[in-house]
Amino acid sequence: xxxxxxxxxxxxxxxxPGHLVNLKSRAQLEEYxxxxxHWDTGTDVMDIMDFRRQHKTFYTKMKVSKENIGRxxxxxxxxxxxxxxxKVFCRxxxxxxxxxxxSVDLLYDALFEIHTLSGHRAWHSTKKxxxxxxxxxxxxxxxxxxxxxxxxxxxxxxxxxxQKIGLGEEEETT
Numbered sequence: 357x358x359x360x361x362x363x364x365x366x367x368x369x370x371x372x373p374g375h376l377v378n379l380k381s382r383a384q385l386e387e388y389x390x391x392x393x394h395w396d397t398g399t400d401v402m403d404i405m406d407f408r409r410q411h412k413t414f415y416t417k418m419k420v421s422k423e424n425i426g427r428x429x430x431x432x433x434x435x436x437x438x439x440x441x442x443k444v445f446c447r448x449x450x451x452x453x454x455x456x457x458x459s460v461d462l463l464y465d466a467l468f469e470i471h472t473l474s475g476h477r478a479w480h481s482t483k484k485x486x487x488x489x490x491x492x493x494x495x496x497x498x499x500x501x502x503x504x505x506x507x508x509x510x511x512x513x514x515x516x517x518x519q520k521i522g523l524g525e526e527e528e529t530t
Contacts, residue, residue: 447491455491466490467501476508 391411398404430448435441436456446454458466470489471482479495479502486493502508 449487449491453488455487456489457492458490463493463497464501466493467498471502471505472507476505476511478502 394407395411396404398407402410432446432448432454433443434446434454434456436444445457447457449455467482467486470485471477474482474485479499482502483493483495483498486498
């Protein structure tokens with residue numbers, strides 16, 4: 357019932373739609389129902405431990421995920437600080453820090469915040485800071501953002517202008 361969103365009484369007539377990844381046919385649904393109904397009791401032929409051992413991969417694949425999405429991959433949901441209970445999809449980093457996956461529509465805002473708070477540093481410094489908080493911001497996106505930053509562009513133009521003036525003065529004095 358949790359998996360399909362269909363009452364248990366109507367499961368007999370339910371045919372799963374083709375877009376479900378782990379449940380594509382009526383046979384898979386019947387196997388899932390069999391596994392779920394015998395998970396805590398076992399069958400006449402097998403005791404509980406043998407039954408669970410035989411069906412473990414199928415059961416974990418079909419289980420409805422709640423908080424801990426991937427034990428081995430480290431994917432999980434966590435509450436976003438200051439968001440009144442909003443949850444975000446995350447993964448654990450190399451040092452067991454929780455790194456948030458960011459959607460494409462929030463990518464610009466995140467890069468803007470990181471880049472301006474870091475003092476308009478170069479792309480590699482911005483990437484280091486982004487990697488502390490986010491799991492999926494590509495290096496090319498960061499490079500492109502820093503190259504098109506209006507503040508950085510004006511600083512770069514002013515530096516080039518100063519260098520040209522400095523070179524021109526040196527040539528005149530020699």
